[in-house]
Amino acid sequence: MSYRYKIASVFLIGFFLDCINIFMSAIALPSIASTFNTGTANVAWVANSYILGMTLVIPMSTWLASRYSSRNVLSFSMVLFGCSVFFCGLSTSLYELIGWRFIQGIGAGLMIPIGQSLTFSLFQQKQRAKVSTFIMMVALIAPAISPTIGGLIVEHLSWHWVFFSSAPLSIIVSILAWYWVDNDNKADSERPDIKGLFLVSTALIALLVGMSIYSNSQYGIKAELIGTFAIVAALILVGIYIEHDKNHHDPIINLSLFKNNKLTLSIIIYYAIPGVFTGINLLNIFFLQDVLHFSADKTGMFMILYGIGAFIAIIACGKTYNHIGPKKLFVISLLIHSAGVASLLWVHLGSPIYVIILAYILMGLGGGLGANCAQTTALMDFDEHQMLKGSVIWNINRQISFCVGAAFFTMLFNLFCMNAHFQNADAYHLTYLIAALIGIFTLIFIVKRQKVTL
Known part of the structure; x- marks a missing residue:
């Protein structure tokens, strides 16, 4: 197998893992909610925390790759993904599961943009269309089959195995990345906009927390006020970011x-x-x-x-x-x-x-x-x-x-x-x-x- 197809394979398998973890876990949410005796608003954070982890780290991924090398970051990201998904399956509380899902999202957020960038750099012009077709097929096949597989796992085993099942493949991808990806030279690059990233991430978290709290009737009026405050805080943070964008050369x-x-x-x-x-x-x-x-x-x-x-x-x-x-x-x-x-x-x-x-x-x-x-x-x-x-x-x-x-x-x-x-x-x-x-x-x-x- 040529070098560029090795890189494409690492990226596509990692991308497949990301896709199936979004949709397999969604099918397991009713069972998870039943296990932890909670409602839809709270259990939705099992999905939200994963996406939040990805959102937080995506803007920093290319900087980390240039500083620590693509091979090291790709391999580490899949180790992080594999370990966190294993601990997701071992979780004994909803908050523990949400925390590990956030870390799992960080692993995916490092893998996807770096893998895509490396792959596209090796496939040019008409050849890139072939890779794009492979990516679209993964993006189509994974959401189509993973809910059925996840449903079978939940019915015949338990929701814990929805997470356990992804751990072996993620470790295999980590090993492949270590041996197949060249250890490119580290380069100095401009530090990303940390303040802007903090404002965007905090605003998103405040918005999601506000909507989640506001929708839970059992929390009472006091909690609803807190939820309203969180939503208002999110809007204020967006306003602060708008001013930050005007004054930063590379927001x-x-x-x-x-x-x-x-x-x-x-x-x-x-x-x-x-x-x-x-x-x-x-x-x-x-x-x-x-x-x-x-x-x-x-x-x-x-x-x-x-x-x-x-x-x-x-x-x-x-x-x-x-x-x-x-x-x-x-x-x-x-x-x-x-x-x-x-x-x-x-x-x-x-x-x-x-x-x-x-x-x-x-x-x-x-x-x-x-x-x-x-x-x-x-x-x-x-x-x-x-x-x-x-x-x-x-x-x-x-x-x-x-x-x-x-x-x-x-x-x-x-x-x-x-x-x-x-x-x-x-x-x-x-x-x-x-x-x-x-x-x-x-x-x-x-x-x-x-x-x-x-």
């Missing part, structure tokens, strides 16, 4: 890049489609298992349908992107995805299973089309100098959209559950309705502001 998130219409539109789409789906899928996992009494493995199988829809959409996007253009494709993806979310309104105890099948296929079609189109469009106008800064914004945005989507819809659901007029199933359906409407409002925004002709 961690360069806000001036948001003047690029394609980047801004792609970010909005990512919140309206993948962000919304992350939150709705999380809630629907609980709905299917707790209300409809589906098994974990049966629940996980619906993601295969999502993957089939996404696969079809990705192929369609590649064939039609240059002909139709991104804005019209965004409109089509929002329509299809919102229709899929709205289909969940007709899912109830005793309803035919084809309604759920239709919902996941439509969400897969809309999600695959919207995400792939956004990925293609976001950095299209950037030159080589702006590409790295734009890439940082894009990768951080992707992680934050997942966090915010999960936290926001979990908060809405719990707020509806507090209302005595709503039964549990009603709270789920009302949350699905709002999610569908968010897609429609985003569609109207694109049509009016971006002057899209239908």
